Amino acid sequence: QQQVKQSPQSLIVQKGGISIINCAYENTAFDYFPWYQQFPGKGPALLIAIRPDVSEKKEGRFTISFNKSAKQFSLHIMDSQPGDSATYFCALHRGGGADGLTFGKGTHLIIQP
Amino acid sequence: GAVVSQHPSRVICKSGTSVKIECRSLDFQATTMFWYRQFPKQSLMLMATSNEGSKATYEQGVEKDKFLINHASLTLSTLTVTSAHPEDSSFYICSARDGGAVNQPQHFGDGTRLSIL
Numbered sequence: 001q002q003q004v005k006q007s008p009q010s011l012i013v014q015k016g017g018i019s020i021i022n023c024a025y026e027n028t029a030f031d032y033f034p035w036y037q038q039f040p041g042k043g044p045a046l047l048i049a050i051r052p053d054v055s056e057k058k059e060g061r062f063t064i065s066f067n068k069s070a071k072q073f074s075l076h077i078m079d080s081q082p083g084d085s086a087t088y089f090c091a092l093h094r095g096g097g098a099d100g101l102t103f104g105k106g107t108h109l110i111i112q113p
Numbered sequence: 114g115a116v117v118s119q120h121p122s123r124v125i126c127k128s129g130t131s132v133k134i135e136c137r138s139l140d141f142q143a144t145t146m147f148w149y150r151q152f153p154k155q156s157l158m159l160m161a162t163s164n165e166g167s168k169a170t171y172e173q174g175v176e177k178d179k180f181l182i183n184h185a186s187l188t189l190s191t192l193t194v195t196s197a198h199p200e201d202s203s204f205y206i207c208s209a210r211d212g213g214a215v216n217q218p219q220h221f222g223d224g225t226r227l228s229i230l
Contacts, residue, residue, distance in 0.1 A: 032216035043119070043206050043221035044157070051216065089156065093216050099170070100147050100159040101208075101219060 006104030
């Protein structure tokens with residue numbers, strides 16, 4: 001049972017463009033929504049995170065938009081750079097007494113120079 | 114800040130060997146640490162939650178006698194893969210939570226690539 005659906009699986013964006021990655025979830029008990037960036041052979045690095053009482057959070061070029069009623073949240077990378085090329089994972093913290101993160105399947109992002 | 118160190122980064126060993134992986138939070142104390150497993154080009158799957166001073170909580174389908182977890186201090190958790198076999202080959206990644214509340218950031222180590230021959 002997949003609790004979070006991430007799309008697209010892969011994405012190619014021109015340098016300077018906007019990269020958008022989406023996630024949709026089913027369980028309303030989730031209470032924390034981080035995004036991670038992973039380079040090959042490395043562990044995931046926390047990019048930005050949001051809690052369900054906030055609809056948008058911006059940190060530098062990265063923005064999370066959160067739609068609680070639709071159970072969707074998205075990552076926007078503004079002015080995308082070649083160094084942003086990586087795999088991005090959305091994740092959800094399992095509330096309701098359970099702990100740990102449930103991850104999406106990842107989006108392989110390529111920024112073309 | 115919030116650095117998590119994992120050691121070793123890579124292990125290659127024969128079938129039947131037991132392998133210990135260490136996860137340390139270097140600049141913060143972590144009451145709770147987590148162990149994940151990641152297959153090539155796939156997502157991370159939570160294996161177990163490790164709380165300092167108590168028994169680990171394992172996810173459904175994860176054998177607790179196969180994957181022994183010890184969290185003896187606020188900065189160190191270890192995962193021992195006992196009698197490892199080729200199907201245990203994977204990328205094992207730990208994370209540590211910075212802060213006591215459950216919806217606080219988790220910071221990940223750089224993983225351990227385990228290859229069982």
